[in-house]
Amino acid sequence: QSALTQPASVSGSPGQSISISCTGSSRDVGGHNYVSWYQQHPGKAPKLMIYEVSNRPSGVSNRFSGSKSGNTASLTISGLQTEDEADYYCSSKRSGSTRVVFGGGTKLTVL
């Protein structure tokens, strides 16, 4: 069982917007602003999409945005494109010896 809870799957049509939630606790998501989101296509390494809750690395489309409220963080993808179909993982810094925890991942299907 993963430390952070994500929905197993979400879907949307091209051009629509979707959001993926990531729920943790005060030890991780709620206690820090070090929440990140990763995109992973099949057989590929993960790619950082959002860091520190809402910051985008250089080169990541502004269709991707992040936010946080309490113990839940969210990734929003607007203007869905077929190439957005992938697995998405959240992660957070955690207080204590386990420094970083991940969510179980969400499979995004673009219909």
Added chain:
Amino acid sequence: EVQLVESGGGLVQPGGSLRLSCAASGFTFSAYWMSWVRQAPGEGLEWVANMNQDGSEKYYVDSVKGRFTISRDNAKNSLYLQMSSLRAEDTAVYYCAREKANAFHIWGQGTMVTVSS
């Protein structure tokens, strides 16, 4: 080009040992925290271990404490993961990643470790 390249994976029997390496290029390796992250077949990501720039701080997920050791050689721009007492549940793709503020900005392509008799 900023790049991380892992090597050293393979098939090992339960109880055996393996040493993974990660060669860094295109950036000042000694300036960054580095991590190992793994992904079991068909499963999600799991952070395994990380260490700071000079090796004075090292952290591990509970399931590998006492069995895995992370290390680095800044002169060789390399990160290592020494794995011993391997178990079937350690079977995974192991990625090295460049870390900043608990986010993994750069990832290698991964190396597969299979623990099986």
